[in-house]
Amino acid sequence: MSTSSETVSNTPSKAATDASSGTGPTAPPEAAAPVRGTRLTLAGASLGRPGAIALDEVGLDIAPGEILTVVGPSGCGKSTLLRTLAGLLSPLAGDITQDGHPLTGPSADRALVFQEDALLPWRTLRANVELPLAIRGVPRAERRRQAQAWLERVGLGSQARQLPHRVSGGQRQRVQLARALAGRPRAVLMDEPFGALDAQTRAGMQDLLVEVLQGTGATVVFVTHDVDEALFLGDRVALLGAGGLVAVRDIPRPRERGAHDDPARVALRRDVLTSLGT
Amino acid sequence: MKRYALRLVSLAAALGLWQALTSWNIDLWLRFSQFPTVTDVARTFAARVSGPDYWTDLTDSLTRILAGFLLAAVLGVATGVLVARSRLAEDLLGPVLEVIRPIPAIALVPVAILLFPSNEQGIVFITCTAAFFPVLVSTRHAVRALTPVWEEAVRTMGGGRWRILGSVVLPGALPGVFGGLSVGIGVSWICVISAEMISGQYGVGYRTWQDYTVVDYPGVFVGMATIGVLGWLTSTAVELLGRRLTRWLPRTAYVPGARPPRPDRSDRSVTPAAAPAPADPAEAPGGARSEEARDEHLV
Numbered sequence: 001m002s003t004s005s006e007t008v009s010n011t012p013s014k015a016a017t018d019a020s021s022g023t024g025p026t027a028p029p030e031a032a033a034p035v036r037g038t039r040l041t042l043a044g045a046s047l048g049r050p051g052a053i054a055l056d057e058v059g060l061d062i063a064p065g066e067i068l069t070v071v072g073p074s075g076c077g078k079s080t081l082l083r084t085l086a087g088l089l090s091p092l093a094g095d096i097t098q099d100g101h102p103l104t105g106p107s108a109d110r111a112l113v114f115q116e117d118a119l120l121p122w123r124t125l126r127a128n129v130e131l132p133l134a135i136r137g138v139p140r141a142e143r144r145r146q147a148q149a150w151l152e153r154v155g156l157g158s159q160a161r162q163l164p165h166r167v168s169g170g171q172r173q174r175v176q177l178a179r180a181l182a183g184r185p186r187a188v189l190m191d192e193p194f195g196a197l198d199a200q201t202r203a204g205m206q207d208l209l210v211e212v213l214q215g216t217g218a219t220v221v222f223v224t225h226d227v228d229e230a231l232f233l234g235d236r237v238a239l240l241g242a243g244g245l246v247a248v249r250d251i252p253r254p255r256e257r258g259a260h261d262d263p264a265r266v267a268l269r270r271d272v273l274t275s276l277g278t
Numbered sequence: 279m280k281r282y283a284l285r286l287v288s289l290a291a292a293l294g295l296w297q298a299l300t301s302w303n304i305d306l307w308l309r310f311s312q313f314p315t316v317t318d319v320a321r322t323f324a325a326r327v328s329g330p331d332y333w334t335d336l337t338d339s340l341t342r343i344l345a346g347f348l349l350a351a352v353l354g355v356a357t358g359v360l361v362a363r364s365r366l367a368e369d370l371l372g373p374v375l376e377v378i379r380p381i382p383a384i385a386l387v388p389v390a391i392l393l394f395p396s397n398e399q400g401i402v403f404i405t406c407t408a409a410f411f412p413v414l415v416s417t418r419h420a421v422r423a424l425t426p427v428w429e430e431a432v433r434t435m436g437g438g439r440w441r442i443l444g445s446v447v448l449p450g451a452l453p454g455v456f457g458g459l460s461v462g463i464g465v466s467w468i469c470v471i472s473a474e475m476i477s478g479q480y481g482v483g484y485r486t487w488q489d490y491t492v493v494d495y496p497g498v499f500v501g502m503a504t505i506g507v508l509g510w511l512t513s514t515a516v517e518l519l520g521r522r523l524t525r526w527l528p529r530t531a532y533v534p535g536a537r538p539p540r541p542d543r544s545d546r547s548v549t550p551a552a553a554p555a556p557a558d559p560a561e562a563p564g565g566a567r568s569e570e571a572r573d574e575h576l577v
Contacts, residue, residue: 108434109436118427120428123526135441
């Protein structure tokens with residue numbers, strides 16, 4: 001399947017800049033060698049800080065390449081779940097494995113996109129995107145080329161040399177997305193990445209996310225408090241409630257804007273909202 | 279331009295006041311009759327500048343302060359990062375550092391004499407100790423105040439300890455570190471001059487003290503003026519370097535604490551009744567004013 005041609009047709013302006021600057025292939029760097037997603041499994045896991053357990057007895061199996069969205073009331077431990085999957089927190093009990101191996105700490109395999117502004121403010125946008133590539137040991141010229149390609153993919157090619165505080169919040173989140181994907185992670189963990197954006201920017205970002213994820217094959221865990229966002233993006237949605245995982249549901253016709261009025265989707269939406277108690 | 283003129287006027291007024299008080303031998307409780315006049319000092323200054331000793335003293339003092347200060351910068355940043363990042367280092371080094379910190383560096387002269395074979399090294403040691411603590415303390419605070427999310431981001435990209443140190447801790451702490459360096463260079467001057475007065479051979483402090491012992495007051499004032507100018511130049515250099523390296527810091531578009539735009543005096547006299555007069559200068563400032571605002575920190 002030709003993911004590259006799809007990308008090009010979706011963003012003609014980007015293709016044009018690519019061609020004019022003569023950076024070689026218009027395909028994004030990872031399209032040549034798709035990365036296989038990773039399987040993340042939690043079994044009987046208790047998450048949180050010692051003395052303050054946020055989630056107890058969580059059993060969850062996230063399939064390779066799947067997009068799992070996570071919804072729940074604020075303070076229920078969504079971020080804790082994500083940070084634990086990233087390896088920033090260790091589970092208090094139970095097992096967490098990646099492809100069957102216990103998860104011991106943060107790794108470039110699992111990129112985390114933060115809700116807050118996590119770009120390094122002293123680095124230009126491009127230098128921020130170059131960082132994971134530098135950590136992976138990519139040579140300087142190649143690093144620069146790939147970072148530029150990623151920035152163009154998220155529509156910020158012309159602002160590559162700006163400092164983060166010079167661009168808008170939505171643009172900063174797009175750079176974070178580019179930075180996360182540039183490292184070719186096998187899983188992308190997203191912590192309410194669009195939470196601080198206005199509704200219109202948000203919808204655009206969701207479409208962009210779907211577009212840039214294509215061809216990466218990465219497993220995605222996407223935390224949000226917006227049920228509609230969760231139902232649009234996810235293959236499955238996990239509901240978190242007080243102290244634990246409430247349910248995991250399959251989503252009919254994911255990532256189709258037209259599926260909003262699908263009866264199955266409407267029913268699921270009602271169920272989710274009921275179980276969240278709103 | 280206008281602001282530079284103002285600064286010159288301020289310096290000139292101070293010198294004028296000094297000249298007036300001393301040449302008229304004012305004796306109103308404060309006694310200026312024994313004071314050298316500006317012209318006396320200027321004459322001595324000109325004589326010294328053309329002699330070889332002045333420049334030897336100058337280079338000696340500068341060598342000592344630069345050696346001590348650079349050493350202190352490196353040691354202070356390294357220790358500050360270590361103490362802020364490692365609990366073990368904090369427990370091991372913290373108490374010792376806190377006990378030594380209150381001792382005025384100049385009180386370490388006996389220690390320096392005991393420790394070092396030559397005066398030269400002793401002076402560098404004292405200068406270094408003086409600048410070390412401000413750098414250490416501000417580095418420690420700056421490192422502790424770093425936003426955790428920066429470090430977490432680099433860790434989830436697979437970055438290790440050294441990557442975090444080089445890509446997050448050092449650049450992120452830089453604004454705070456330069457605060458310490460600015461204080462440090464000032465303290466360094468105090469200590470290098472005092473140390474030279476006590477135990478030096480050559481150096482601006484040594485010369486100033488020598489002039490005092492032979493009752494050459496204009497010479498003393500030449501020394502003081504030299505110290506003042508050198509201190510000003512070095513702290514400006516630190517300040518400029520700091521601003522250059524922390525250009526990424528977000529700055530407000532408008533100038534905090536700046537005077538609100540007001541019509542020029544000439545404007546007012548030409549159009550006393552015109553209502554739109556205030557609007558005009560309000561549009562003008564833009565770039566020129568922010569340029570001026572950046573200069574403000576220089577002094």
